[in-house]
Amino acid sequence: MHKRSLHSVVTTICLLALSLAAAEGGRAVAEAAFDEFVSRNFAALAKRFSPEMAAALPAEKAAAQLGPVVDSLGRQVGPRPEPRLSLAGGMEVYIFPCEFEKARVNLLIAVNAAGQVAGLRLLPPDPAAVEPGELAVVTGDVRLPATLTLPEGKGPFPVVVFIHGSGPHDRDETVGANAPFRDLAEGLAARGIASLRYEKRTRQYPGRAVATVKDEVMDDVLSAVALVGNRSEIDPKRIYLLGHSLGGYLIPRLAPLVPAAAGFIMLAANVRPIEELAADQIKYLGAPPETLSQLKQSAPASYWEDLTNYDPVAEARKISAPLLVLQGERDYQVTMKDFEIWRTALAGRPNVVMRSFPKLNHLFLEGEGKSLPAEYGRPGRIPDYVLDEIAAFVNGRRTPQSAP
Template sequence: MRKDERCFPAATAVALILVILLATACGSSATTTSIDDSAPSITTTTPTNSAPGPPADQEQLTAKALAVLDAFVAEDYEAVHQTFDETMKTALPLPKLQEVWEQVTDQAGSYIGNTGVRTEEVDGYQAIIVQAQFKNAPLDVRVVFDQTGLVAGLFFQAAETSYKPPPYVKTEAFTSREITVVNGHWELPGTLTLPVAEELLPGIVLVHGSGPNDRNETIGPNQPFRDLAEGLASIGVAVLRYDKRTLVYAQETVANADLTLNEETVDDAVAAFRLLRGLPEIDPARCFVLGHSLGGYALPRIGALTTQAAGFVIMAGAARPLEDLILEQMEYIYSLNSSPTEQETANMAAVREQVQRVKDSALSYSTPAHDLPLNIPATYWLDLRDYDPPLAAATLARPTLVLQGGRDYQVTEADLRLWEAALSTVPGCSFTLYPELNHLFMEGQGKSIPSDYLRQGHMAEVVIKDIGTWIDQFRQP
């Protein structure tokens, strides 16, 4: 599989911060970001196959990185393009560069200036991180250089911030330790959060949304899975969370031409469940799996392979075909601009055509990825062709808690109602809509917009309590 066939268009990644699979599938180990439990990019173009090399002059590279940002600000996209290596030039042609910058400023506001730079070296690549200040939020602009001084990677990321636990987290009520989820030769670092207790504990595995998420499902300055894990541990529920395979093994993921939802999400979640259930501190009769976003969409598949699970929690889980959600999300994003540009209009037309190809019975494994939504290959779409998550969940006939934010524009109340229609007659199922919560189950007011994810916040306490209460009903008298 060629790298350029797996890279998402950068501007599309901006519009769909969470939406699907390999937001970094084209990423190389040359740059690793603390995603989902690091700050995922607002827009990303991943490093190319340029060779790393000995450290170049840091002052010279810093000047080049600042010049790249200055060229963006001046809308001199030709100057930016000339700094790229050949693979980057192919991945980000001039028209796409303009889209990238417009998407960044639409979300983060106008550029004000920078507050400094820092440097990193990863696997021989040199990265200059410009600490840029925009009107609405600070961003880290990460420019990655190869040994010749050409730009081999470009990332616009939410600025690094230190985690401050919400008031409902009681750090004295639990301990945390490192743990590794092993699935064949895949080894995924994780964290086990254990309540302080002498009795056997209920436990739950957290399954991420789309993209190369870390164990905290870091989104901008927010870490919803850390909120969830430490919040639940504060009220007596053990939690296992882990770094996603597409983050830890980015290169290997790219090399898998037959990647499906199973390799991306399902198989590792099953391994994590089995690990949790076998721990001596855990009550094997009270083990659960929680999926957020794409993780919720995948839960029926996970459930079919975790027959000993006591139940499932679906948070903002897509119930409709993913290609429909991609189109709906893009339409929503572009609707925020009352006067869409010609390029935006053309983008929407192209996405509609790509979505139609996914639905076309003529779709085959040989269909080029660039003809399909987000450059995701045909193998992924064909694997999902007959997958109906609510119907599959109903077939499992196990207790399921389905939660949905009313301000979520990525997965909406329409999805909640589909889950409800399929599961309402299954004993132990419950459905809750939180009108003021977004896709991350954080509170807000008014119309939800992508820049909401750049504002630091925490998962609402009511969500933590509702999950804890639901799990508590499985306690044996």
């Protein structure tokens, strides 16, 4: 049991009922839907919609709503593009990088397990960025495949090193149909900021035991910082650490180990113990009470003892470098209760900037009303105002305390 990642149980809580099974023939459905969209065959396209999609965009309204969109793009240039595929959230999510007469866009088409179109939307084109091949974050005999995303132009650039949240994540921190770290990497590159993201140790080596968060997370973060610090494209005086969820929780503990860091960014960072968060999530979702005991049994005693001795507030108060704390107000995994504790603890500190966003969930994706796990199965993108906030912080600018 101890060889399991501690956070695999937390991930199960968080993603309750999300399936990762892919639909057979999903690509054929997506390609047919793409052709029908660009050829304005909206009646045929609407027949492919899932019940939820059909309710949102009834067949009789499809032409009226989609027609002007196609008109604004103009004629498709060249053959149908090769799509990128993500298998998540019970769906196959295809992103077609499109070239039209009047615009470059990405067309996202999500196909559910029944072979129905469950999502159709236009996304911004991929930013002008250079990905200089496969790198690796190396810690002893651990080798984690990594991606360094660079802005277009001449460096050296500031860089943000991403630190995963709970669970055995890939480098994009894929959850359901979404990839928050990839969104951040692309958005920051478009704003002149490089980033490094890598496979988490518990994903790359699922059978290897971790005794503490030092083994699970921290050692690899230090190796990642060393990697980017030695790259000619990177300004070694402008290295920032960005932690999401568990990664944000560990920022205060990491800070003294990276004294040369230019600043730190905490997204949806808990301040309360993991067990307390898990108990709240179980109650919120109506999950079986025994899930909490499974969590406690999923790691050795050394893991829990180590975290018991960690006081994130006390450590955060020691940080003198710039610190940005961001929170989604619809987040049920790390709630505004945690954000308010941070706000109170760090009040009046000139190096700290804090923002919360009313529409955002734990993945920093927009929504309305109560946030639920099924929301993670719907493809989305991190909003520009979040990317602008992070870019302003990295570039030394303070933005007004407001957000949509």
